[in-house]
Every structure is written in structure tokens, then in C-alpha cells.
Amino acid sequence: MFLDSSGRTLRETVLESPPILTLLNESFISTWSLVKELEDLQIQQENPLHRQLAGLHLEKYSFPVEMMICLPNGTVVHHINANYFLDITSMKSEDMENVFSFSSTFEDPSTTTYMQFLREGLRRGLPLLQP
Structure with missing residues (x-):
């Protein structure tokens, strides 16, 4: 699977988390794409x-990401x-449990x-992906 994402929030928090890094390394290929690059690719004739x-x-x-x-x-x-994503992550932990039906295993x-x-996504x- 491919993952497109961006943002300082991810780089400075979640992408420093060992469980996240493990899951990404085991199951994803991470890429970043600019909208302009995708628009240019979309108009290519060849x-x-x-x-x-x-x-x-x-x-x-x-917009924006x-x-x-x-x-x-x-x-x-x-x-x-x-x-x-930022709106959800700014909620209090008890509010998050109402948005998602799982218990928080991380402090952040x-x-x-x-x-x-x-x-x-998985x-x-x-x-x-199964044959």
C-alpha cells in the first residue's frame, strides 16, 4: 500500500513513534506528492x-493536505x-473515544x-490485494 501525507505535525509527533514506524515499515510505501506535480501528470499526453x-x-x-x-x-x-486530523487530535481524550470506537493505547x-x-486503511x- 502507498501512503501520501505531509505536515510538520506528523514529522514531529507520530512519525517519531516506534509503533507507528514499525507499522509503516512493515505495511506501507510512503510518498509525498505536491498538487502541482499531480496536475502536471494529469495533463501529460504521453x-x-x-x-x-x-x-x-x-x-x-x-486543501491544504x-x-x-x-x-x-x-x-x-x-x-x-x-x-x-488536527481537529480530532486537539480533542480531549474522552471526546476522542466517542469519535473512534477504540481505547487509546498512546498518550499523544x-x-x-x-x-x-x-x-x-489496512x-x-x-x-x-488478495489474489
């Missing part, structure tokens, strides 16, 4: 596959907007939310 893949990602994009979990064929199986709400995001995507 490679229809690149146009298609860029279109799939732009279809799910919402969209974190996406995609299959190797470009299908987006799960995504979350950075603003929504960002890490908890990101781990849930990754696990949900839950949705892995069945589609």
Missing part, C-alpha cells in the same frame, strides 16, 4: 497511466484531510489518531 493515477489522487484531495492510503494501482482506500492524541488511520485495503 503516459495515460500517469494521468489516471494523478486523477485518482486529485479526486480525493482537499490530504493523507491517503492507496493500493499499488492508485485506488484510494482511505484518506483524511489534515485540518480534520495525534499518534492515536494516526495509528487508527493506518489500521483502517483493513479496507488488504482484502483488495
